[in-house]
Amino acid sequence: MLSVMDRGKEVFMNTYAQFPIVLEKGDGVYVYDQEGNKYLDFVAGIAVNGLGYNHAGLQKALKDQVDKLTHCSNLYWNEPAVEAAELLVKLSGLDKIFFCNSGAEAVEGAMKLARKYAGKYLGPDKVEIIAMNNSFHGRTYGAVTATGQLKYQKGLSPLLPGIKHCEYNDIESLQEAMNDKTCAVLIEPIQGEGGIRPAEKDYLQEVSKLCKKNNVLLMLDEVQCGVGRTGYMFAYQRYGIEPDIVALAKGLGGGVPIGAIMASKKVAEGFSPGDHASTYGGNALVCAGAKVVLEVVGQETLLEQVRKKGTYLKAQLTNLQEKFNDIIEVRGHGLMLGMEMNKPVKEIILGCMAKGLLLVGSGEKIIRFVPPLIVEEKEIDFMVTILEEVMSEIG
Template sequence: MDYIQMGKEYVMNTYNRYPVVLVKGKGAVVYDEQGNEYLDFVAGIAVNNLGHCHPSVVAAIKGQVENMIHCSNLYWHIPQVELAKLLVENSFGDKVFFCNSGAEANEAAIKLARKYSKKKYGEHKYGIITMQHSFHGRTLGSLTATGQTKYHEGFEPLVEGFKYVPFNDIDALKDAIDENTCAVMMEPIQGEGGIYEADEGYLRKVRELCDEKGLLLIFDEVQCGMGRTGELFAYQHYGVQPDIMTLAKAIAGGLPLGAMIATDEVASAFKPGDHASTFGGNPVACAAGVAVIKELLGGVIDNAREIGEYLKSRLLELNKTHPVINEVRGRGLMLGVEFNMQEVAEVVNRAMKKGLLVLSAGHKVVRMVPPLIITKAEVDKAVEILDQVLKEMEV
């Protein structure tokens, strides 16, 4: 059966999909319907942090499905409370709101920031400043927060009240603040925009500026959170705490789940009826989330830190031998390889044909976000394939 042709006939055309039908995954390896094996350095776009079908996640899902699949948020259920407790105990936050995706988590953060600021300072406080090259989601609010015009085109008019400034430019941020500003929203490490890290000291200056001006600081850790950078949350590298943080992607081991975490003071602006999500904090997803955090804290984060340094060192070796590579950047197992070419699609396609899955982050960057359980041997295999691809392209 031709599932690719069937998909083109029945599925809406919103993705440029590769001509591969994946049917199985185990650890850091996936298989297509012909039985071909691929080393997965995409991990569902930084979702499968524990790899595919991790035994703890599978067991948690099976156990919960046998007891209760869905529970309305009109009632309490145990997995949601347990997951909220784990998130609070291991972060800056005091309260958690659950939803289904990163876009929804960022929508919730935007709403909470406006509600809190209007209650505290007045109705004029609604403006939010975000960063150029940022990515915050596809819903209209999170799309507007995204500092890339290519995602805005065709969806105007956008939501009122957003400004964009260059990342790592504290003076530009200062200049953008006005009497309407209520919050600054950013990714500590930009993912979709090209794997750009916050400079040392920049986040501290932003925190100080927000405190001085009475602004909320929102960290979008949808991609860089949940152990991806070698800490449970990326902000922990910088010693700077936000007022609100958003999570999704890897939080439930592959099931749809998002979360917004906030301090007690900020969270208190939301009252019953202000925000909601029918499926947010679903019992099965939360049960998986509990298993994920326990595994991350049980040693997987340490592996991400160690293997991330090893992968970066191997990529830097490639940088020395292949002039087509301009720069290697990132932290932990969230790395980007920038190339001196207009488009990296050929690199991605050639690697896939040789059994390595990678993806782009913009036109010139190959993004590498493998499962955090990846081994040195698997890193060596991936780098060998990438080396072969570049040698072929340079002939």
């Protein structure tokens, strides 16, 4: 009989280069494969499983909702969606919510909203969106056009018009790119797939001022860095700015697929009935899960712990940097950190996997650390011990 991996190769399109393990279950910050091997998970579904695995409150909410109603279409109201949206409004300081299914969908919807709003209220020529070099916004056509990395756009030309790029953390580059046709700036407070590169605080505040001065919308892609990942509910709160539109996903559902667009009341008026939709977006099942995530992660006590453990993790990785010349830099905020090497990291990741630790890259030479937000210091110590062993063995 063929293994699950071999069966998968028979039926799936060749879009992923999977690691040779089949995961079966999880508990806390650990996952287990079909052979019973246990792994400390510092990937968390790539910053998705913020509450870890088998979280009692999340599991109960999802199971209870399955017995009631999973999907009913947005032609009708459902209470879990309203409750999740109310929590997002309360926690974000923004006013209006649209639920979708993924980060790419959230970014697509955000760009549509920006152009719709600009067309209605700012003038028909306000159509250009400025994104950043080295950014990543998703795999759909609009999102990949906004993505500032050529490797993701290879073979897809011609890309969509009206989207251009400037340098990240360079306010003069943005000033030069902005003109009378600019309707919005799209930016990640921390570039995720671009190598865990945080925006400088002064820079992002200057971006906000520049957008306000020129009547340009500020759109933030918080798909990876939002929902508590940085130790703040939303990364823009760390930077002290007020965006017009925010795209969310990943950690919002704690493992069930949900994305969201948040916007100010004024900008949300860019949409009218029929302008945008999502068949599955905001269904009762995923919103029941998102409500629990927001209730738990939105507590200041948990966010404080994320900041504390993020500081601890960064210190341990910095200690490693002092021991290994191959480590160039440790950077990031909260529990979204990156360790840049002067060589490819795949061998390190595979070596750690063999010892029961799951890590993920962010580009060829960067290891990304995005564990569940519930990770403890003892588990950070265990991770660092394995990582140090592997790096010493590889040399």
